[in-house]
Amino acid sequence: MALHPDRLLPADPGVRAIARRLYDGVAGLPIVSPHGHTDPAWYAENPAFPDPAALFITPDHYATRMLYSQGVPLEDLGVARCDGTRAVIDGRAIWRRFAEHFHLFAGTPTRLWFEHSLELVFGITERLSPANADALYDRIADAIATPALRPRALYDTFGIEVIATTDGALDDLSHHDAVARSGWHGRVVPTYRPDAVVDPEAQGFAANVEKLLAMTGEPATWAGYLAAHRARREYFKARGATATDHGHPSARTENLPADAAAALFARVLAGGADANEAEAFRGQMLTEMARMSQDDGLVMQLHPGSFRNHNPALFSAFGPDKGADIPRATDYVRAMKPLLDAVGNDPDLTLILFTLDETAYSRELAPLAGHYPALRLGPAWWFFDSPEGMRRFRETTTETCGFHNTVGFNDDTRAYLSIPARHDMARRVDCAYLARLTADHRLDEEEAHDLARELAYRLARRAYRL
Amino acid sequence: MALHPDRLLPADPGVRAIARRLYDGVAGLPIVSPHGHTDPAWYAENPAFPDPAALFITPDHYATRMLYSQGVPLEDLGVARCDGTRAVIDGRAIWRRFAEHFHLFAGTPTRLWFEHSLELVFGITERLSPANADALYDRIADAIATPALRPRALYDTFGIEVIATTDGALDDLSHHDAVARSGWHGRVVPTYRPDAVVDPEAQGFAANVEKLLAMTGEPATWAGYLAAHRARREYFKARGATATDHGHPSARTENLPADAAAALFARVLAGGADANEAEAFRGQMLTEMARMSQDDGLVMQLHPGSFRNHNPALFSAFGPDKGADIPRATDYVRAMKPLLDAVGNDPDLTLILFTLDETAYSRELAPLAGHYPALRLGPAWWFFDSPEGMRRFRETTTETCGFHNTVGFNDDTRAYLSIPARHDMARRVDCAYLARLTADHRLDEEEAHDLARELAYRLARRAYRL
Amino acid sequence: MALHPDRLLPADPGVRAIARRLYDGVAGLPIVSPHGHTDPAWYAENPAFPDPAALFITPDHYATRMLYSQGVPLEDLGVARCDGTRAVIDGRAIWRRFAEHFHLFAGTPTRLWFEHSLELVFGITERLSPANADALYDRIADAIATPALRPRALYDTFGIEVIATTDGALDDLSHHDAVARSGWHGRVVPTYRPDAVVDPEAQGFAANVEKLLAMTGEPATWAGYLAAHRARREYFKARGATATDHGHPSARTENLPADAAAALFARVLAGGADANEAEAFRGQMLTEMARMSQDDGLVMQLHPGSFRNHNPALFSAFGPDKGADIPRATDYVRAMKPLLDAVGNDPDLTLILFTLDETAYSRELAPLAGHYPALRLGPAWWFFDSPEGMRRFRETTTETCGFHNTVGFNDDTRAYLSIPARHDMARRVDCAYLARLTADHRLDEEEAHDLARELAYRLARRAYRL
Structure with missing residues (x-):
């Protein structure tokens, strides 16, 4: 198997040669990871990773969903049930x-x-198969017991320059504080993710809001609720956050008059809101968050x-x-309009x-981002964090x-452990795309080199204000 | 013209060489045709095909729609009118x-x-044109008069291993019985297609249901209607069917409580249902059919x-x-939910x-199929049964x-006569896709060979339980 | 920089060679421009173009939107405000x-x-940059002061055979008349664009309709309004128009009974129509325009x-x-049905x-155009007038x-000034597509040559009846 140096680069020899040159110019750039879900405790406590199955399989929904789709029960992969029970199965069996x-x-x-x-991490160049499963398991298990495989050591091995975590609004960010206190050179920044206190349909929404207000000493009013968000954002910002993140069912936004927004807040907090009101409230909060970003400079996602x-x-x-x-299917053109009408022309908002x-x-998205100063397009996401997905993102x-x-x-x-692989894939696919534009003379190679560096490193730093 | 051995394979010489090797490994595999619309009478009675126009043009909606779109009246192509009349035009003129x-x-x-x-069938390597139209017509007409061009002989010539027909729920499958009685070695299996007795908006729906109940001795109740379906499915299964097929305007499914379903059945049977109720009934029947498939093992399409x-x-x-x-535009995520909630986690259902x-x-579809054990994705269909359509299917x-x-x-x-051409196109396009993944080192060639065989032959046999 | 002769052609040497041969066969064909927005005054009065910024930047929404999206105020690009004021900024600064x-x-x-x-026009082969901005500005400014850069001279330089303008229904087409009177050999035809008198939500709709009726001496009735359109269409046709053009928010069409249409007309004219009625009226007018096209032969867009x-x-x-x-997102299948039910089967309508x-x-569109004799597909439009957009258009x-x-x-x-560049891009992208089909033996090269000429020249002349 051994990773081929030209993997994911175009097959045509002439185009591949260009792509290879472009890739060589970015392969070694530091990793800027402005949005992710690694556990801040790893950087704070620097623990050894658990066994190979718990490292690679059980927590990875990409892995478990594929096996599940072909009839493998999640229990067989070590996934814990909600009731806290877990099938008796050891890492090796998984x-x-x-x-x-x-x-x-x-x-x-x-x-x-x-x-x-x-x-990259274990020096294993064989393809996993039933025949070598035990042997590879042992090699990985042995390696992760060593200091070189601890999170902080890997941070350096991977060439990470800065990494963002995603943290609930109620999180005390104690791990981030611990990292800061520790004097370790790594840069781990939190991201303000308020879904649990913004989405009326989230489990425990009212209790979450109560906690938010209690943490910030604000009253249970619309003004108090907004002030509480502002306070928590400052708390995150003080710990290095440069961004917020919002996971919503749709892109719906609202920009209600203050009294209507206050009334809606009272309704969702009382638990009496229907699905449309819940959606409206989430939409209103996107616009509120955008306005807070205008004030505090946090980049919004x-x-x-x-x-x-x-x-x-x-x-x-x-x-x-x-x-x-x-x-x-997701509409942006109508859905984003209330927010864009309010803040879309602000070049200082991202x-x-x-x-x-x-x-x-x-x-919709390229036309919107190609017009509104406040908008930028995030990269191909989730199911599209893939060679074809990334290619289509650029082409469209x-x-x-x-x-x-x-x-x-x-x-x-x-x-x-997949972080270097993922950044490498993106760099290769972007270089492949740039090489194709170069090969048919839409770009010259010098600017393709510069663009490759923008896409691999500089755009992320600038867009996320890192 | 003469078919080029590398047609539909990638143009880059290196990728083409890989694709050619992959294709060589599957070009000769038997044809498994698990879903189609050939006439079972052909296999039972083994008649000579009619004239070249009736063979290639008049019944082929791909052919007639293109000419119609450019102003050629359907009458000029021999298409019969609903009133049974037909323009006086002979095969040669068509x-x-x-x-x-x-x-x-x-x-x-x-x-x-x-x-x-x-x-392949006639040895003709000239492109059809007004200049050679008569000569080609004569060659084809002569050939189809010979025994080698009869359906059973072609079944062997084409290397068909098994072929499914699509048959209405009320069909007595007498042709399939005749094939079985004949001792001929060909395998022709029926498929249960109940649209005419499931769709309240189908012509003659009530009469069709009445006939279904009469055939099976069931009463005109919801329970009787379901029992009648079960009986007909068994009848089909006894004649080799391994699958059902459902052609619906949308992917809407329902999973109503039994009494609500019974009431809806009564309403649609009485002819008083509106469009939404008709759609709901079709949706309910998809879930019912899925439950029957859980019991009798028929694969559902x-x-x-x-x-x-x-x-x-x-x-x-x-x-x-x-x-x-x-x-x-077709939604699957919400539309399929009632059915999937009921049966989507069953790995024994397909x-x-x-x-x-x-x-x-x-x-929607790849994420759904990549999660639910009961789901699989059918190949690129109809307008997408084409090189670019198949390529996009794999890429997405x-x-x-x-x-x-x-x-x-x-x-x-x-x-x-197009069956070998269609399977050959699919094999070539899939090999081209696999060759591209191999050329940029996403696959190694050995596994690409194995995947080519899966796509060309084995997956169809397994998925359709043939 | 210097334009590469193989730009936009496939990178694979074998495919590029085919594409180059195809392109060589069409590169020099005259330009047929059946739909555009150049100013007819240019052909009538043959003025010198203004300064380089006014020529290339200020009026080009592709250019200004990109800069605006990155925070450049439109004022800085010379764009005039609605109130008639304009930032004090000269062409060189822009x-x-x-x-x-x-x-x-x-x-x-x-x-x-x-x-x-x-x-092509200025012989400039350097890439624009801050370093050479002034020098290039001066070269362009000098050149556009010369007779060779006047519109009529460029018409010949560009090899234009015929060019259509787009003109409001109320336009007196005096520039077209002036061109005709002038004896100049160029062919500049108007296009009937009635949006301002068809769209109840257009600014000044009622006044526009009043003017339309006054111009044609028709009464303010539904029949009078339709007769006024017919008269204006004849007026356009007499000045060379072969087509109409309709820019609507959606593809919705209607085919109301005459009395309902008349009532709707009265309502929209009185200003009391809601958004749905306005949309219905636009939809009705599409069907009316199609019927007028059946009578007067104008091609409808x-x-x-x-x-x-x-x-x-x-x-x-x-x-x-x-x-x-x-x-x-735009639906055509349901939206176009009323119009298609009325006129879709007419092979004399386009x-x-x-x-x-x-x-x-x-x-939707390829299936519809591949069936209805009245339908044709326009090329990739606006944001898709681009290499990837054109490629996807052909592939889909x-x-x-x-x-x-x-x-x-x-x-x-x-x-x-961009007209030759745009046609050249389309010819290159189409030749690239045809070359790919040729390289994998879907076409032979002789027919690819013929198709290249169809796509570059002949189809536009035939479709637009030019």
């Missing part, structure tokens, strides 16, 4: 189960990330369009984030839009909004 | 008309299928999203299936989803649901 | 501002058009799907057409459909409706 089904991942990014990680927990039987047994979130509905790229956005209305790459992952 | 317009098919799959059939008979003037003159069915809305592949599904949540190729045709 | 931001256009068609124009003036702050400051029109929603190509339409249900290229521009 690993063997995964090895039996590893052929399912042919053609998927999971396979590419996995093999990149095995080779919107991740809409996922139908969360589509499978109720699985959700009740295993809870959220188990591979059962499914994208839906609102980064993501999508799970690729049709929006050429039809560049001609309308250029490269500079995009923001570089997000790895968006909780799988720490 | 053939000449087609030859005059043959340039319209440049770049279409119809052209590729047609020329493949001419060369859903073909949604066609706006049938979009052209009322043409429909009233010529009836259905004349090229005036137009795809529409429900194969098709689409005419390609945007659903990356956004593989990264999310892999190859093993897809089911190989369906030729889906009533044009018997 | 040009410098543009040069500072020129890197934003990497990968966009604007860059390709701009550089093609600089080289429909450009739907743009959400105009999405940015109200910008609209109130600067007015329409400043880069703030955003595409939306209705050319455009879209800003690319998903409609393979799902050809297999279903062939080449002959498309109509060649439209430059659709008010940027006169």
